[in-house]
Amino acid sequence: MSTQQSNPPASPGRGAIPTPLRVAQLDLAGPDGEVLSFGPALPPAGPDDGPASSDVYALVRLRGRPVATVVCRVPPGKSAADVVATEARALLARTGVPAADPAPAAPPPRTSVVVATRERADQLARALDSLLAQDHPDFEVVVVDNAPVTSATRDLIADAYAKQGVRYVHEPVPGLAVAHNRGVAEADGEVVAFTDDDVVADPHWLTALTRPFADDPGLGCTTGLILPARLGTPAQILLESHGGFAKGFTPTTYDPNDPPADEPLFPFTAGSFGSGANMAFRAAALRAAGGFDPATGTGTPARGGDDLYAFVSVLVAGHRLRYSPEALVWHHHRETWRDLENQAYGYGAGLTAYLTALLVRRPAVLPALLRKLPRGLARARTITAHRDSAGAAVPGAHGAQDYPWPRRLSRLERRGMLAGPIGYVRARRKVRGVRLPWEPTRREGTSS
Structure with missing residues (x-):
């Protein structure tokens, strides 16, 4: 399920700083339809809120429904709405429109x-x-x-x-x-x-x-x-x-x-x-x-x-x-x-901490986890690998591993993965005795 993107701006060279992007949203009447609306994704919080950039990251909607994202550069003197709409229509023509959620049969619950x-x-x-x-x-x-x-x-x-x-x-x-x-x-x-x-x-x-x-x-x-x-x-x-x-x-x-x-x-x-x-x-x-x-x-x-x-x-x-x-x-x-x-380290630590939690609290999953462990380690190496920025899309599509990831962040993420199980054990000691708050409190004198 990759985030769909089109024609990213020229990505920075090795070690270069990624170019700021304006975040916008475009609503089309159909895959090849007219522009219903175009503007910032969110109202500006102040006069200096958001970069003044010719590069745009835009959510594409079809009559309000999110269907894709595009990244493009708006040339001087051109309408941002027209440029983004052209990119969006071309993308949807190549990839098709993702399926919609089915119409609900009942109202959502309380x-x-x-x-x-x-x-x-x-x-x-x-x-x-x-x-x-x-x-x-x-x-x-x-x-x-x-x-x-x-x-x-x-x-x-x-x-x-x-x-x-x-x-x-x-x-x-x-x-x-x-x-x-x-x-x-x-x-x-x-x-x-x-x-x-x-x-x-x-x-x-x-x-x-x-x-x-x-x-x-x-x-x-x-x-x-x-x-x-x-x-x-x-x-x-x-x-x-x-x-x-x-x-x-x-x-x-x-x-x-x-x-x-x-x-x-x-x-x-x-x-x-x-x-x-x-x-x-x-x-x-x-x-x-x-x-x-x-x-x-x-x-x-x-x-x-x-x-x-x-x-x-x-x-x-x-x-x-x-x-x-x-x-x-x-x-x-x-x-x-x-x-x-901090987030790179936390991603790695959280991943292995959650797997440790599963093994501690749900030991029945151990056989299945052990069978899949070699593939899991290979996937983790791929996701956390250092990638040079030359020729890569910024931001990259989710799951594609075609975006830059600096060596320091790669090392921090892998270090976090090694530390996650230890962190989980330490955390368990800290929360020992913390009960689930919806469970009834035992009365004094009752057996445990």
Whole structure:
């Protein structure tokens, strides 16, 4: 499921700095139709927001439905809308239009949206504004303030969002998985959706993410499309190329009883299913699977892997997982090189930490994991390999491994993979005694 792109601008030479790109979106009436709208992906946050660049990264929509991305250069004096539309039409003529999600037979179920946050009130406000503008007919928003050191998040909710129905929950134990479990315990929806405090959700996001649950009683999880809100710094561009959160534009159902033939490592390639900034679970299925492992995720020595563990947990429990590209959020990638170094290390650590969590908490998967381990190691070497930037597309298509990846980032990612199991063990010691918050508290004097 590669993100579809066309005619990227000349990529930088060896060691050169990637060129900033404007992030835009184009809506066409059809694959060869007229332009319905064209403009920035998100409204500018200020007069200096976004690069003044002739290179454009654009989401292509067909009457509102996301179908592709294109990267192109707008020559001086030319209309950006015309140039991007020409590229988009040519791309769709070559590749065809991805299939659409089927028309829903029933309205989406009652949903609780959980946003875990820590000391990022300004970003959180932007995310909450987009969540309150959703077209979903029946939902609530729960903000979980994870191990806060100030009252900024509590004050923000009380002053600006409580009257709009946003609920504030305090979780003193640090860790993203712990915060998510707290949100699951507080949620009253049949479905629990998760996103981050650094995203802006498309108005149709929640409906598109949750309506598959109404039509498929065996569905345990859904994920959606994540695109970059800004591509103004080298770190943002390289992250989009490598981590890339986008998983393509073709709706896909993953069924543990009918493994995909083109994914021999299924279900352990959980990163191909989606990401934690855009996911939803049937609440009963997630609780029955044990929720998120509290020894995984940002804020723990494991550094990540909480979403991957949850995806595989619901799959091995027999539930299906659905990827729906119409469920779109725009993610604000971190801007600095130091941020990118931390994320590269965290990607590696989170991957092996989640696999360690599976072996510790679900030892029945060990035979299948051992059978697939050689292929898995080869895949990991390919994904984390150093790649020179000469001749590569920036940003590159997801899964293509045709983008630059500096040697230092490659080493950090592989170092993280070696450290992940140790980090998970350390994290387990830290959260020992932390119970699932939806489990009843034992009374004193009762047997354990």
